Amino acid sequence: MIGTTARIVSALALLTLLTGCKTLSLMQDKKAETLQDTLKAYQSTVRWGYPGQAYNFLRKDIAAKTPVPTNLKNVSVTDYKVIRQPSQVSETQATQTAVIGFIFDDRQVEKTVHDRQLWEYDPETEAWFRINPIPEYR
Secondary structure: OHHHHHHHHHHHHHHHHHHHHHHHHHHHHHHHHHHHHHHHHHHHHHHHOOHHHHHHHEOHHHHHOOOOOHHHHHEEEEEEEEEEEEEEOOOOEEEEEEEEEEEEOOOOOEEEEEEEEEEEEEOOOOEEEEOOOOOOOO
């Protein structure tokens, strides 16, 4: 009788542990999916929109002390290529590197800039925010 009870308790404990792992895995999957969605939105914004809108992806405290450069009105992005795929640096941080092709509208000379991105996950909002400076278009 005691052996059967011990087996049942052990089986329930194992089931609880496995369920907990699956929940943790689902949370990690959701976080990774949210990162991919954020990176796609960032790429679309930079590539097809006004480059100054990239500043909307900064974490609020960083955005508050980071002015949007005025020369971006003269910038047209011509290309955006991810050259280093996203990788997780820690549980709440990830990095990605892209090369952005652009021209200054008044000069029509194509240039490139490397965009080394560092992203941080905010568990309260369940969103990723950029935490390093946006590259300068020079």
